[in-house]
Every structure is written in C-alpha cells, then in structure tokens.
Amino acid sequence: MTARTVLRNEWRLLMADRALRVVLGLFAVLLVYALANGVVWMRFQARTVEAVQAGNVERTRAIAEELAAIENGAEPASRFADPRAPNVLGGPRGSHTAVLEPGPLTALAVGQSDLLPYYYDVNIYTNESSFQQNGEVENPLNLMVGRFDLAFVVIYLLPLLVLAVSFNVLSEEREQGTLALTLSQPVSARRVVAAKLSFRALLVVGMVLAVSLLGILVTGGFSSPGRVLLWCATVVAYALFWFVLAAWVNSLRRSSAWNATVLVGAWLVLVVVLPAAINIASGLLHPLPSRVQMVTAQREASNEAVNRRSELLARYLEDHPEMAGGVVAEEPGLGALAWAATDAVNRRLEEVTSEHDARRAEQIALVRRYRFLSPALLAQEVLIDAAGTGDARFAGFQSQVRAFAEQWREFFVPAILASEQMDASVLPDLPRFRLEDEEGADVARRAGVPLTVLGALLVLAGVGAGVGLGRVRGAD
Amino acid sequence: MNTPESRHPAELGNGRAPLLEARGLSKNYGATRALDSLDLAIAPGEVYCLLGPNGAGKTTTINLFLGFVAPTSGQAFIAGLDVSAHDRETKQRIAYIPEQVMLYRNLSGLENLEYFAALGGKGALTPGRLTDILVEAGLERSAVDQRVSEYSKGMRQKVGIAIAIAKEADALLLDEPTSGLDPQASNEFSELIERLKNRGVAVLMATHDLFRAKETGTRVGIMRYGRLVTELGTEEIGHADLERIYLKHMHD
Numbered sequence: 210m211t212a213r214t215v216l217r218n219e220w221r222l223l224m225a226d227r228a229l230r231v232v233l234g235l236f237a238v239l240l241v242y243a244l245a246n247g248v249v250w251m252r253f254q255a256r257t258v259e260a261v262q263a264g265n266v267e268r269t270r271a272i273a274e275e276l277a278a279i280e281n282g283a284e285p286a287s288r289f290a291d292p293r294a295p296n297v298l299g300g301p302r303g304s305h306t307a308v309l310e311p312g313p314l315t316a317l318a319v320g321q322s323d324l325l326p327y328y329y330d331v332n333i334y335t336n337e338s339s340f341q342q343n344g345e346v347e348n349p350l351n352l353m354v355g356r357f358d359l360a361f362v363v364i365y366l367l368p369l370l371v372l373a374v375s376f377n378v379l380s381e382e383r384e385q386g387t388l389a390l391t392l393s394q395p396v397s398a399r400r401v402v403a404a405k406l407s408f409r410a411l412l413v414v415g416m417v418l419a420v421s422l423l424g425i426l427v428t429g430g431f432s433s434p435g436r437v438l439l440w441c442a443t444v445v446a447y448a449l450f451w452f453v454l455a456a457w458v459n460s461l462r463r464s465s466a467w468n469a470t471v472l473v474g475a476w477l478v479l480v481v482v483l484p485a486a487i488n489i490a491s492g493l494l495h496p497l498p499s500r501v502q503m504v505t506a507q508r509e510a511s512n513e514a515v516n517r518r519s520e521l522l523a524r525y526l527e528d529h530p531e532m533a534g535g536v537v538a539e540e541p542g543l544g545a546l547a548w549a550a551t552d553a554v555n556r557r558l559e560e561v562t563s564e565h566d567a568r569r570a571e572q573i574a575l576v577r578r579y580r581f582l583s584p585a586l587l588a589q590e591v592l593i594d595a596a597g598t599g600d601a602r603f604a605g606f607q608s609q610v611r612a613f614a615e616q617w618r619e620f621f622v623p624a625i626l627a628s629e630q631m632d633a634s635v636l637p638d639l640p641r642f643r644l645e646d647e648e649g650a651d652v653a654r655r656a657g658v659p660l661t662v663l664g665a666l667l668v669l670a671g672v673g674a675g676v677g678l679g680r681v682r683g684a685d
Numbered sequence: 686m687n688t689p690e691s692r693h694p695a696e697l698g699n700g701r702a703p704l705l706e707a708r709g710l711s712k713n714y715g716a717t718r719a720l721d722s723l724d725l726a727i728a729p730g731e732v733y734c735l736l737g738p739n740g741a742g743k744t745t746t747i748n749l750f751l752g753f754v755a756p757t758s759g760q761a762f763i764a765g766l767d768v769s770a771h772d773r774e775t776k777q778r779i780a781y782i783p784e785q786v787m788l789y790r791n792l793s794g795l796e797n798l799e800y801f802a803a804l805g806g807k808g809a810l811t812p813g814r815l816t817d818i819l820v821e822a823g824l825e826r827s828a829v830d831q832r833v834s835e836y837s838k839g840m841r842q843k844v845g846i847a848i849a850i851a852k853e854a855d856a857l858l859l860d861e862p863t864s865g866l867d868p869q870a871s872n873e874f875s876e877l878i879e880r881l882k883n884r885g886v887a888v889l890m891a892t893h894d895l896f897r898a899k900e901t902g903t904r905v906g907i908m909r910y911g912r913l914v915t916e917l918g919t920e921e922i923g924h925a926d927l928e929r930i931y932l933k934h935m936h937d
C-alpha cells in the first residue's frame with residue numbers, strides 16, 4: 210500500500226521535474242550510443258573472422274590446384290615455394306589461421322577483444338614471439354577504460370546517474386520540509402525510502418537492461434541465455450549497490466550537499482582511484498621484462514644458431530626421436546639444418562617468455578586479490594566474462610592455439626628432417642583448428658566468487674542503510 | 686495496560702477518556718531539560734493551547750506525541766496507546782500541522798493531499814472527494830489543481846487541515862500553525878479548528894498568540910523552562926486576565 214502510494218507520487222514528481230527527465234534522456238542517448246559502438250565493433254570482428262576463414266579455404270584451394278598441376282607435369286611456380294616441400298606446405302604459404310569467434314555479447318562489452326588477437330596464422334614457424342604480439346598496454350587506464358561500450362557506461366557512468374537520482378532521497382524531503390508530514394503518517398522512513406529508491410532503480414536499471422536486451426537481440430546473443438542472465442544479474446546487483454549506498458549515506462541525516470560530496474567521493478575512490486592504484490601497483494611491484502629483451506634474445510639466438518646448425522640438429526634429433534620418424538638422413542638436408550636453427554631460437558624465446566609470463570601472472574594475481582575492494586572491478590570482471598570478451602576466454606583460445614601449433618609442427622617436421630616431399634594426398638589429413646570454446650558453466654563458475662563478494666558488499670551497505678533508516682524518526 | 690484509568694477525574698477536561706495524554710513526560714537534550722514531568726490530558730472535543738515563550742518546550746511536547754523524539758522518562762499516550770510502543774497505530778489516529786506545512790512544490794494541492802491521505806491509509810478517496818475536502822478546508826476550488834509553488838502560506842496550512850480531515854484523525858497536533866498568517870487567514874484557520882473540535886477531535890496547539898488561544902482554546906496551559914506552570918479553562922477568564930496571568934508567570 211505504502212509502496213504503491215509512493216511509486217505513484219514518485220511518478221508525478223518525475224513528470225513535474227524537467228531537469229531529471231533531461232538527465233534520464235541524456236543517459237538513454239549515451240546507452241544507445243555505447244551500444245551502437247559495440248555493435249559496430251562486433252560486426253567488424255565478425256567480418257574479419259569471415260575474411261580470415263575465407264583465406265584458409267582459399268590458401269588450401271590454391272595449394273591443391275598447384276599440387277594437381279605439378280602431378281600433371283607442370284613446374285612449381287617458384288623453386289623456393291614448391292608446395293611439395295614440407296617447410297612450404299607447413300610454412301606461411303600453407304598456414305592455417307586459428308580463429309576465435311566474437312564472444313556472444315561482444316556488442317555489450319568489447320572487453321579485451323580489441324586488445325588481444327582473436328586469430329593467429331599458425332605454421333611451422335609459429336613461436337612465442339607470435340603470441341607476444343598481445344600488446345599488453347602499459348598504461349593501465351587504457352586497459353581499464355577501453356572502448357566506450359555498454360560495459361563502460363555501466364561501470365563508470367551508471368553509478369553517477371544512480372547517485373544523481375538518489376543522493377538526496379531522504380535529505381531533500383527533510384530540506385524541503387515534506388519529511389515531517391510524511392513521518393507523521395503511519396509509515397516508516399525505511400519503507401518510504403525503499404519505495405522511492407525502488408522507483409528510481411526500476412527506471413534506471415530498466416533503461417540499462419532494455420538497451421542491453423536490445424543489443425543482445427540485434428546481435429543474436431540470446432543463443433547464450435546463461436550469459437544474458439549473468440549480464441543482467443550483474444547490472445542489477447551493481448546498480449543496487451550504489452542505490453543502497455546512497456540510502457545508507459542518507460540515513461546519516463546530513464545535508465544533501467554533504468551526501469553528494471561523500472557519494473561522489475565514494476565513486477571516485479571505488480571506481481576510479483582504487484582500480485587505477487591496483488593496476489599501477491601491480492605494474493610497479495611486478496614489472497614486465499621489456500619487450501626489447503625478447504627481440505634481442507631472438508636476434509642473438511638466430512645469429513648463433515645459424516653457425517651451429519649441424520650441432521643443433523644432432524641435439525634436436527636426440528631430444529625428439531619421434532620427429533625423426535625413424536628415418537635419419539645420412540647427409541642432413543638444408544631444410545633439416547634450418548629447422549634445427551629455428552627450433553633453437555624457439556627454445557630461447559620460450560625461456561624469455563616464461564619469465565615474462567611469470568611476472569604477468571604475478572600482476573594478475575595481485576589485481577585479483579585486491580579487486581574485492583572495488584565493486585567496479587568485480588562487476589567489470591563478470592560483465593566482460595559474461596560477454597565472452599574476458600581474459601579467461603582469450604587465454605583458453607591462446608593455449609589451444611599453442612597446442613595446435615605443436616600439432617602442426619608434428620605433422621610437418623618429420624618430413625622436413627627426412628627431406629621428404631609431400632603431395633596432394635596429405636591435404637585431407639592436414640591438422641585443422643577446432644576451438645573448444647568455454648561452456649556457460651565455466652563462465653558461471655568463474656563468476657561465482659566476484660558475484661558473491663559483490664552481493665556481500667550489497668548486503669553490507671543494505672544492513673547499514675536499514676539500521677540507519679530505522680533510526681530516522683523525526684524530521685530533524 | 687496503558688489505559689489511563691488511574692487518573693484523577695478532575696484532571697480530565699470534559700470527563701471523557703483522553704485522546705492525548707502525557708504522564709510525567711520529560712525530555713533532556715544533553716544538559717537541557719527541554720520538558721520536565723509534563724502531565725496533561727486532552728479529551729475529545731477539547732482544544733488545548735500551549736502558551737509560552739520560545740524555548741519553553743512546546744515543540745518538544747508535540748514531537749514527543751509524534752514519536753519524533755523519544756522521551757527521557759514518562760510516557761505519551763494517544764487514545765490510550767503508548768506512543769513509544771505503538772508507532773503505527775498512534776500515527777494512524779493523529780494529524781500534524783507544523784508551523785510551515787511544506788508540500789511537494791511541483792505537485793498540485795490535490796496531488797499532495799492524495800499522497801499524504803494515501804500514506805495515512807485513505808488511498809481509496811476519489812479525486813472528487815478529496816477536492817471537496819480541500820474546499821471544505823477553505824481552499825478555492827480553482828486553486829486545487831494549481832502547483833503548490835504558487836500557494837501562499839495560508840493555502841498550504843489549509844492543505845494541512847485537509848490532510849487531517851481526509852485522515853479522519855482523532856487528535857490534531859498543531860505547532861504554531863498560525864504564526865505568520867494574516868489576521869484574515871488566521872481567523873479562517875481558527876474556524877476550521879473550531880469545526881474539527883465540534884466533531885470531537887482533540888486538539889493540542891502550541892502558540893504564541895494569547896488572543897487566538899483564548900478564542901479557540903477550551904483550555905490553556907502556560908509553559909516555561911520545560912514546565913507546565915499553570916492551566917486555565919478559557920471559559921473562566923477574559924482576555925485581559927489571560928494576558929495578566931501570562932505576564933505574571935513570565936516575570937517570576
């Protein structure tokens with residue numbers, strides 16, 4: 210009864226308040242703009258994926274054509290690109306591109322998808338330097354802010370809108386004098402504030418969810434209902450956190466100006482300062498080895514390797530008897546020697562990278578530990594993960610590409626070592642990349658902890674607000 | 686258990702069970718004794734005027750009846766229910782008109798009445814009926830749909846009365862409701878109080894205005910330093926007497 214009465218009154222107040230309507234309208238425009246941004250990016254990514262996959266088909270077709278022609282007596286187009294040579298068929302000319310399809314809700318949260326590669330050309334020369342093109346952006350703000358997409362609006366701007374419509378939910382009633390009349394009625398401040406905030410939450414969250422669902426509809430994300438649900442739940446929990454925080458601050462019975470200051474301060478600390486500080490700290494405490502180190506290592510290793518190819522090959526054959534396929538050439542061919550040098554460089558790169566990766570892992574561990582301090586970090590993590598544009602999905606993709614590259618080498622290297630030629634009969638057996646994409650259950654499992662902590666923060670603020678509002682009796 | 690049966694009948698205004706009653710009601714703000722052992726009983730159809738200078742404890746008394754502040758000791762009863770223990774039930778039966786009735790400025794008088802009446806449990810009243818109530822409270826019919834930001838103070842006080850009428854409150858708590866009103870508006874306000882009194886409403890009104898207290902009140906109580914120093918029936922005395930008695934108490 211009270212709730213319905215308050216809701217109707219709130220509606221009338223909204224209708225009579227031009228400034229508030231303008232703010233809400235502006236926010237709606239921002240939401241739609243952010244969504245359009247995301248949709249454009251997702252379409253671009255989908256087109257790229259399509260083109261890359263067409264490239265795979267086209268390369269295979271061209272090679273099959275040439276192999277057939279050679280079989281019929283034609284000369285290879287170039288002596289250095291003879292498709293029968295395993296280091297050509299398995300090299301850049303015959304390379305296979307491994308592709309990660311756009312995450313189902315990429316249009317809502319571009320996330321890491323415009324920072325991390327979503328396709329790799331895999332061939333026998335694929336090594337760690339191929340994977341280190343990830344371009345970790347050294348400026349943490351870049352990592353954090355990213356594109357102007359819905360996730361950005363939700364994480365950064367939604368709290369501001371929530372605070373704009375709720376920072377004075379109770380203090381305004383006191384300052385304009387209506388609180389005395391209200392509390393002389395048989396209602397509690399808690400119920401009235403809860404009803405007032407419910408109305409505003411319905412409005413604000415409704416807007417965000419409506420635009421989200423629109424984006425999901427337009428880009429076909431409803432085929433992943435679990436992700437949609439996770440997205441919506443996170444938006445709701447995050448928005449409610451800010452509403453409840455505003456209720457709590459209001460329950461302290463200070464002025465509207467005081468409330469505004471404290472709440473904007475909270476936004477600044479929780480959304481901007483803490484995440485930036487955590488990122489900066491992780492960079493300072495666990496600095497990444499410079500990329501120059503990797504380039505230098507690669508150059509030095511190749512210079513050295515070129516001059517020690519025979520020795521390297523002998524060692525390689527010792528280490529990889531399976532690659533020799535039982536056939537060890539008496540007089541190793543040029544291809545085999547070259548491969549030995551390539552492999553030596555790869556080993557050296559792996560050493561350098563593992564150091565890099567260890568530091569990176571330490572950084573991530575630090576960020577993960579302290580993300581509990583900021584509801585913004587928690588919500589962002591889940592939103593991006595739900596969208597399928599989070600770190601975990603990219604890491605999964607990358608590790609599968611690594612395994613695929615290994616598989617690719619195993620297919621070609623024995624022939625390289627044995628200086629054998631290949632023909633069209635191997636084409637149907639060429640390794641093909643098939644992504645084992647993460648399941649909804651994986652995403653849900655990863656969301657468990659951050660969502661629980663976000664929920665706990667919500668409950669904490671809720672208890673504070675409940676207790677505080679319970680103490681509000683009179684109008685002073 | 687909370688029914689005040691133990692009272693001396695002489696203390697009751699017109700012999701009927703009191704709607705508003707204070708027993709040993711006291712309130713300290715830190716070292717300030719804002720209200721000191723107030724005993725008071727106001728029966729249906731009585732208008733009790735609290736007189737006293739600023740800081741005498743009038744507002745504190747009203748806030749205690751409203752449950753806006755908790756008593757340091759003693760109890761306030763409304764219709765026999767202890768205010769501290771029965772917040773909702775007691776508020777269901779009272780209406781409150783502060784010195785300034787503050788309403789939602791962007792809404793009309795009717796919309797304000799609709800809201801506060803609904804909060805008071807009268808959500809079923811139709812706009813037509815609520816308009817009649819506003820008119821009964823003295824508002825021009827043409828003003829009913831105007832935004833409150835265009836209202837004078839007198840008009841806002843009338844909306845306050847309308848809320849009380851719509852709620853069918855048994856008791857009315859008024860805190861200097863006419864201060865700042867012009868004599869005409871003040872008179873109209875007193876007539877409304879008179880009408881509610883005749884319907885059996887118990888009224889507790891804090892005021893500075895001796896003349897108004899004598900006109901509207903059935904009894905007056907004079908307060909000073911948080912104590913009720915004397916209580917008089919308005920029938921027994923003239924205007925001049927009241928003024929003399931008041932001033933005498935102020936200069937002790």
Ligand SMILES: Nc1ncnc2c1ncn2[C@@H]1O[C@H](COP(=O)(O)OP(=O)(O)O)[C@@H](O)[C@H]1O
Nearest residue numbers: 714717719737738739740741742743744745746
């Ligand atoms: N919230 C408060 N905090 C501290 N002192 C108060 C408060 N409210 C009232 N007082 C003090 O209590 C006394 C009685 O005040 P009040 O009841 O407002 O008097 P009146 O309404 O008769 O002018 C005054 O001395 C006043 O300063």
Ligand SMILES: [Mg+2]
Nearest residue numbers: 743744745860
């Ligand atoms: Mg006062």
